[in-house]
Amino acid sequence: MDCKVIEQILTEALTIDEVHVTSDGSHYKVVAVGECFDGMSKVKQQQTIYAPLNDHIASGELHALTIKTFTPTQWKREKLFNM
Known part of the structure; x- marks a missing residue:
C-alpha cells in the first residue's frame, strides 16, 4: 500500500494537523499530529488511527503498523529534542 494513500x-477521516507515513517493505510507521489527541489515552489515540484503516488491515493490504501520536505542543517538543 502506498504511503501517500x-x-x-x-x-x-480525522481532524489532524500533520500525518507522516513511511514504510520499510511491509512495515509502516505513522506519525500523526493533532489537537484531537489531547487528553486521550495512548490506547485511544492508536484506536483513532486504526479506525479509518481497519478495512485495509482486515484485508491484509496493510499490516505491521507502528503508530506515534502527538498533540501540536508535544510534536514541537519532539522535533526540538530530535534535531
Whole structure:
C-alpha cells in the first residue's frame, strides 16, 4: 500500500494537523499530529488511527503498523529534542 494513500485516508477521516507515513517493505510507521489527541489515552489515540484503516488491515493490504501520536505542543517538543 502506498504511503501517500494512507496519509490521504487519515487526513480525510480525522481532524489532524500533520500525518507522516513511511514504510520499510511491509512495515509502516505513522506519525500523526493533532489537537484531537489531547487528553486521550495512548490506547485511544492508536484506536483513532486504526479506525479509518481497519478495512485495509482486515484485508491484509496493510499490516505491521507502528503508530506515534502527538498533540501540536508535544510534536514541537519532539522535533526540538530530535534535531
